[in-house]
Amino acid sequence: MQLYLSRLYCYRGVLSQFLDAKSDWRWCMVGEEPCQVCGQGHADTDARPVGFEFSLSGPAREEAFTGPAEVLRQDYLQDQALEQYKQDFRLMAGSCLYCRAMDRRFSHTPESCSHRYDWIHAKNEAYGTQKKAGKAWIAQYIACWNCYQPQHICRVADPEHEETECQLPDMVMPLCYGVYCRPGSKEWFKKHFKRTFKTQLDYMLWLGETGSLGGNQCIQANRVAAIALAEFA
Numbered sequence: 001m002q003l004y005l006s007r008l009y010c011y012r013g014v015l016s017q018f019l020d021a022k023s024d025w026r027w028c029m030v031g032e033e034p035c036q037v038c039g040q041g042h043a044d045t046d047a048r049p050v051g052f053e054f055s056l057s058g059p060a061r062e063e064a065f066t067g068p069a070e071v072l073r074q075d076y077l078q079d080q081a082l083e084q085y086k087q088d089f090r091l092m093a094g095s096c097l098y099c100r101a102m103d104r105r106f107s108h109t110p111e112s113c114s115h116r117y118d119w120i121h122a123k124n125e126a127y128g129t130q131k132k133a134g135k136a137w138i139a140q141y142i143a144c145w146n147c148y149q150p151q152h153i154c155r156v157a158d159p160e161h162e163e164t165e166c167q168l169p170d171m172v173m174p175l176c177y178g179v180y181c182r183p184g185s186k187e188w189f190k191k192h193f194k195r196t197f198k199t200q201l202d203y204m205l206w207l208g209e210t211g212s213l214g215g216n217q218c219i220q221a222n223r224v225a226a227i228a229l230a231e232f233a
Contacts, residue, residue: 001072001076002056002076003017003054003055003056004072005072005076006056007036007037008037008054008056009027009037009054010027010028010035010037010038011035011036011037011038012026012027012028012032012035012038013025013026013027013028013048013054014054017053017054022050022051023050023051025048025050025051025052025053026047026048027042027048028040028041028042029041029042029043029044029047030042030043030044074215077214077215078214078215078216080214081213081214081215081216082150082152082153082213082214082216084226084230085150085153085213085214085222085225085226085229086153086168088226088229088230088232089149089168089171089225089229090168092171092229092232093168093171094109095107095108095109096108096109096110096112096113096116096174097110097171097174097175097178098110098113098115098116098118098119098174098175098177098178099113099115099178100175100178100232101174101175101177101178101179101181101182101228102115102178102181102182103182109170110169110170110171110174111170113174116174118177118181119173119174119176119177119178122177122200122201122204123173123177123204125201125204126201126204126205126207126208129201129205130205130208137205137208138208138219139210141158142210142217142218142219143218143219143221143222144156144157144166145157146166146169147166147167147168147169147170147171147172148172148173148219148221148222149166149167149168149171149172149222150213150216150217150218150219150222151217152216152217152218153167153168154166154167154168171225172221172222172225173207173221175224175225175228175229176207176221176224176225176228177204179224179228180197180200180203192224192227193223193224206220207219207220207221207224208220208221211223213226
């Protein structure tokens with residue numbers, strides 16, 4: 001799929017490479033309807049050499065995607081962004097991401113962390129502030145209200161879904177709080193989000209706002225967590 005969506009090579013040739021025997025690999029030829037990449041078929045004297053393999057080693061083609069190809073590309077990119085996000089979190093499962101962000105020992109669980117009430121109080125303050133104002137801290141069906149993972153990942157908060165237990169709990173908010181509290185956070189947020197925050201509460205309220213993670217709807221906390229985890233890796 002990556003090879004096909006890269007638009008580096010003949011669409012027919014890419015499909016042939018994965019569907020046909022190596023001796024039968026082909027590409028667009030004269031007399032056939034050419035693909036969008038080729039534009040015109042190869043002459044009979046320019047048949048695809050036996051064993052000539054396409055790969056992703058070359059630079060991406062600078063062309064605009066249109067129609068069905070664009071839909072496929074966008075779907076693929078969204079899936080990739082979400083899968084990378086989940087994988088990064090799974091690698092850190094069972095460890096305290098608040099302490100990881102603060103550059104402390106983090107092999108303990110979030111529940112056993114002696115600093116856990118720092119982020120819990122900050123989270124509760126944001127929730128309480130919005131509740132008093134008659135607003136929701138997090139819009140419905142955007143993220144799980146228990147673990148704050150995007151609803152594409154956790155559907156525990158969805159009454160119509162069968163899931164009853166969060167798979168990646170106590171990770172998003174501890175990490176986001178640690179990112180805010182650590183030295184150099186002001187410059188970090190300017191770099192990645194072009195944002196500054198007057199108070200901790202302003203920051204926590206912003207974390208609950210709706211955002212996008214590679215085209216997947218989420219809250220700003222998920223975007224912060226994704227960047228922070230990528231840096232840890």
